[in-house]
Amino acid sequence: MLSAYYNRLSASDKIGYADKLTLVNGIRLNDPYALGAGEWINDEKKWPRLQWPDIHSYLIETPSLYSRESLKSYTTLDAYSYVTDNHVQDILLHDYKIENFVTLKTKVLPSQRQGKRTEMYNVWVILNKKNNCILTANCTCMAGYACCSTDAQSRAMGQVWKDRAGLYLRDKPVASHIQKREVTDEHINKLKLLEPKAAVLTSLDCSDTDTASESDKENEDPLEPLAALYDENLRGFSSTELQEKSDETFSRLRKETTQEKCENLECITKNQAQSQAWQTHRIGRITSTTLHRVCTVRAETANTNLVKQIMHYDNKDLSGVDAIHWGREHEPTARKCYTESMRERHQNFNVELCGLVVHPDNPHLGASPDGVANCSCCGRGAVEIKCPYKYRDGLKGSSDDTDFCLDKSFHLKKNHKYYHQVQLHMFVCGVQYCDFVIWTQRDLVITRVARDEEMLYTFLPIAEQFFRQSILPELLTRSMDPKRQAPTVCFHCGRPEFGKITTCAKCNKHFHYECAKMKRKVKEWHCEQCKKNN
Numbered sequence: 067m068l069s070a071y072y073n074r075l076s077a078s079d080k081i082g083y084a085d086k087l088t089l090v091n092g093i094r095l096n097d098p099y100a101l102g103a104g105e106w107i108n109d110e111k112k113w114p115r116l117q118w119p120d121i122h123s124y125l126i127e128t129p130s131l132y133s134r135e136s137l138k139s140y141t142t143l144d145a146y147s148y149v150t151d152n153h154v155q156d157i158l159l160h161d162y163k164i165e166n167f168v169t170l171k172t173k174v175l176p177s178q179r180q181g182k183r184t185e186m187y188n189v190w191v192i193l194n195k196k197n198n199c200i201l202t203a204n205c206t207c208m209a210g211y212a213c214c215s216t217d218a219q220s221r222a223m224g225q226v227w228k229d230r231a232g233l234y235l236r237d238k239p240v241a242s243h244i245q246k247r248e249v250t251d252e253h254i255n256k257l258k259l260l261e262p263k264a265a266v267l268t269s270l271d272c273s274d275t276d277t278a279s280e281s282d283k284e285n286e287d288p289l290e291p292l293a294a295l296y297d298e299n300l301r302g303f304s305s306t307e308l309q310e311k312s313d314e315t316f317s318r319l320r321k322e323t324t325q326e327k328c329e330n331l332e333c334i335t336k337n338q339a340q341s342q343a344w345q346t347h348r349i350g351r352i353t354s355t356t357l358h359r360v361c362t363v364r365a366e367t368a369n370t371n372l373v374k375q376i377m378h379y380d381n382k383d384l385s386g387v388d389a390i391h392w393g394r395e396h397e398p399t400a401r402k403c404y405t406e407s408m409r410e411r412h413q414n415f416n417v418e419l420c421g422l423v424v425h426p427d428n429p430h431l432g433a434s435p436d437g438v439a440n441c442s443c444c445g446r447g448a449v450e451i452k453c454p455y456k457y458r459d460g461l462k463g464s465s466d467d468t469d470f471c472l473d474k475s476f477h478l479k480k481n482h483k484y485y486h487q488v489q490l491h492m493f494v495c496g497v498q499y500c501d502f503v504i505w506t507q508r509d510l511v512i513t514r515v516a517r518d519e520e521m522l523y524t525f526l527p528i529a530e531q532f533f534r535q536s537i538l539p540e541l542l543t544r545s546m547d548p549k550r551q552a553p554t555v556c557f558h559c560g561r562p563e564f565g566k567i568t569t570c571a572k573c574n575k576h577f578h579y580e581c582a583k584m585k586r587k588v589k590e591w592h593c594e595q596c597k598k599n600n
Contacts, residue, residue, distance in 0.1 A: 069099035070307055071188075071206060086202040087192075095162055098169045098190040098204075106158035106171070113159060113170065114195040121200070155186070166196040174205070289327040289424065292319075292350035295541045303543075312538040316430075323429035335421030338434055339394070344422050349378045350541045351424070351432040352529050354490040358483035360532050361525045373536050374546055389455035396453040400505030401437060404451065404512060408501075412441040417449060425494045428526075430533040433494040439501055447514075448491040448500040450484070460508040471504075476511050478502050485515070486525070492517045493526070556581055557593070572596040 153175040173186035191203040335344035417437040437449035465474045488500040504511040558581035570593040
């Protein structure tokens with residue numbers, strides 16, 4: 067049983083790879099890359115007791131990057147740093163139950179982060195659990211088995227056994243004993259008062275420090291937009307391979323999308339349509355406004371058009387449309403009227419603006435309520451405001467309008483797209499009610515909608531399936547993009563521009579703050595390449 071990885075190798079590499087899996091008695095072991103998830107266990111107690119001499123013998127006796135001299139100073143090698151810097155992920159074991167052989171696999175982070183192109187290297191090592199001998203190994207990097215990653219996995223195993231025996235003494239540099247003080251905006255502002263002509267202040271953009279509170283949130287380990295998943299190398303994948311990649315990517319998204327990152331994103335996107343971050347992070351995400359179509363689309367053509375809509379391929383400027391302009395212009399007035407009305411009946415009532423809220427456990431879902439209400443009697447809830455242009459002068463005649471969102475009792479119709487919208491608001495924001503507000507120049511209707519668990523139970527799995535099968539493959543390949551263009555990217559890491567961006571004063575290339583190793587804006591900054599060329 068051979069894997070998709072084997073099928074992508076050249077003819078000569080296929081022979082070498084198959085030979086690695088073949089024992090001297092002619093028995094070929096199953097390809098570790100082809101083994102299913104259920105065939106692996108995470109139990110280090112069952113690992114062979116691999117020690118440093120076993121690793122040394124394997125590296126010297128097989129073609130590799132290492133020599134006897136280099137192994138004498140092994141702490142300076144990349145493989146050693148991979149282990150100490152936690153580049154080696156969980157190690158899983160599969161027992162072949164043939165000739166005492168087992169294989170262990172892991173993922174190893176490359177030494178240099180490469181943004182959207184960063185791929186964890188898949189590494190496996192086959193060992194004999196009786197004599198602790200390494201038979202062979204492989205890595206999905208360019209070097210195959212002669213790379214640092216296979217050595218790193220072996221070292222990680224050896225380290226675990228040393229830890230158990232109490233023999234492993236981790237190096238601790240002297241510098242780690244020094245408590246570093248982080249320079250904050252408060253320190254900078256105090257320095258301005260005491261020494262306004264201090265040399266360090268000449269390298270800072272004062273406007274950046276004076277308004278750092280919200281913009282700094284944008285640079286605090288930001289949530290990467292889904293558009294960053296694009297990789298042009300995946301366009302040649304078969305549908306089966308692409309779906310496997312999509313499933314793997316979805317699992318990784320769930321792990322990487324933390325509550326803190328989601329809170330930071332909500333904070334920096336409170337301006338919604340006026341926020342570039344809000345626009346960027348909605349690309350590829352099922353939001354409250356698209357949930358109804360996602361859950362009801364049937365025809366293949368409609369499916370394709372919906373994916374294009376969610377990917378924002380035809381992102382027309384709708385600000386000039388009468389209905390859109392009317393709604394945006396009068397939403398603040400409607401919010402004020404709603405707030406004043408609710409304060410008459412609720413204790414300590416207030417409404418806060420809300421940015422894009424992403425669900426940490428369901429990163430494919432996002433919602434942007436028009437506000438978050440809070441009071442002492444009812445707690446927190448979402449707010450959705452509608453200013454219908456058709457009924458801008460009053461709701462007369464709306465009760466006979468089958469397309470209108472409210473029924474004759476002024477309750478939100480359950481089959482209307484707005485019902486899906488407010489339900490996703492509640493799910494993503496983690497609240498139990500949503501006040502649905504209709505404002506006209508004569509009327510104010512407030513109807514409270516309760517969270518519908520039965521509806522969510524039915525439609526959320528449909529939304530996840532649509533994302534994994536239709537949207538995520540498109541995020542990875544952008545195969546429907548009429549321009550076939552990836553978003554503008556950071557020159558260093560290749561990821562789309564998000565968070566705080568700086569520009570080299572000489573070459574005009576753009577860089578993320580973290581890629582430029584910057585914490586705050588400077589008046590004139592040069593990238594490393596331009597510094598070398600000077």
